[in-house]
Amino acid sequence: MARPKDAHLLHLQQTEPNPFSRPATPGHHAVQIGFCGLGAMGYPMARNMAKWRKEHVQGGLPVVVWNRTKVKGDALAKELGQDIISVAASLEEVVSECDIIFTNLSNDEVVLSVYQTFVKTLEDGKQAKGRIFVETSTIYPTVAAKLDVLLSSIPSTTFVSSPVFGPPATAEVAQLLIVMSGDYRSKKEVAHIMYPSVGRKVIDLGGNIEKASTFKLIGNSMILGSLELIAESFALGEKAGIGAPMTYSLMKELIPAPLFTAYGDKMLHDKFDGTKGFAIDGGIKDSQHIRRLTTELxxxxxxxxxxxxxxxxxxALHQAQIQRGDAHFDVLDWSSLIAGARVASGLDAFDSSKHGKVVPEKEE
Structure with missing residues (x-):
């Protein structure tokens, strides 16, 4: 039976965490999975996927991983064992050996470069077996379309756009929110690999390959807008003589959402270490994408x-600190955008201990 034209819209209100029925059992050979990009998000995603498959997929093969700096792959193989992780020396090796290849990369230019290498390798090799490519990064929607066109030149090859929501800490505990668009049968197979090994829920956006990337930018606009609201409210609380701690307490009463409380805690206590969160360069890249989308639409x-x-x-303030030699963090978390609101209000950018302290009045 054909699926209703707008059936994918129903998945947004799904009660089940995975909207796809289980795919058919693989045929004569076990599915070989590859994972390219072992950064702050890719490393825990690849690790959780490999561990889950080892524990739940009978006869599962080691996940083949690649990273620009091989040391990341070696570290993962050492952590899990070579029976779970196989480290590839090159992208060509990954695409030659694997049936389903996941990528999680830093920006649009890197993504395009990696996929161009994939296509060139497959064109040179003339290999006939089918492959599914799955891009999980935050990229601009038209880039997803370019990848789809690029891969369409290779027979029996499909592409799934599948960005994920959640910071590295959420990736660590396999609780990411997974979004998908693209070929239906491929999405079904990929969904049952990613859930529950790396994420808590899959949302299907249908066949238009650009929809998942667009949805990811809409979601990130909510997060970034929330960060801006928290930052401005905290700065106002400081200037009003009420203090950021009391403003934070009020926020938890009015908007007790995990996102608000987690980022509010970072701003309140100056926890701006980007190696433990979402690096500011990634935040600026995403905000550029969102602003471009709002302009085009x-x-x-x-x-x-x-x-x-x-x-x-x-x-800019952080780079000035680095040049002076007094930076507290090598990389800033994007919650550090509160520095902008603070400076505009005449407060210290990164050190809230320098702000005037509110002393509670004592009863007579």
Whole structure:
């Protein structure tokens, strides 16, 4: 029976965490999975996927991993064992050996470069077996379309756009929110690999390959807009003589959402270490993508404009600290955008201990 034209819209309100039925059992050979990109998100995703498959997939093969700096792959193989992780020396090796290849990379340019290498290798090798490529990074929607066109030149090859929501800490505990668009049969197979090994829920956006990347940018606009709201509220609380701690307490009463409380805690206690969160360069890249999307669709987001400027302010101030030799962090977390709101209010950018302290009044 054909699926209703807008059936994918029903998945947004799904009760089940995975909207896809289980795919058919693989045929004559076990599926070989590859994972390219072992950064702050890719490393825990690849690790959790490999561990889950070892424990739940009978006869499962080691996951083949690749990273630009091989030391990351070696570290993962040492952590899990060579019976679970196989380290590839090159992208060519991954694409030649694997049936399903996941990528999680830093930016659009790197993504395009990696996929061009995939296609060139497959064209040179003339290998006939089918492959599914799955891109999990945050990329601009038209880049997803370019990848789809690029891969369409290779017979029996399909592409799934599948960005994920969640910071590295969420990836560590396999609780990412997974979004998908692209070929239906491929999505079904990929969904049962990613859930529950790396994520808690899969959302299907249908066949238009650009929809998942667009949805990811919409979601990130919510997160970035929330960061800007928290930053401005905290700065106002400081200037009003009420203090950021009391403002944070009020926020938890009014908006007790995990996102608000987690990022509010980072801003309140100056926890701006980007190696333990989402690095500011990634935040600026995402905000650029969101602002480009709003421009192309004539859908203004003033809060995102402010957040973008505050991200740039925070990065500029941090770079000045590095040049002076007094930076506290090698990399900033994107929650450090509060530096922009603080400086605009006449407060210290990164050290809240320098702000005037509120002394509670004592009863007579």
């Amino acid at each position: 004539n859908s203004p987001m003033p809060s995102l404009d402010a957040a973008h400027q505050h991200l740039l302010t925070a990065r």
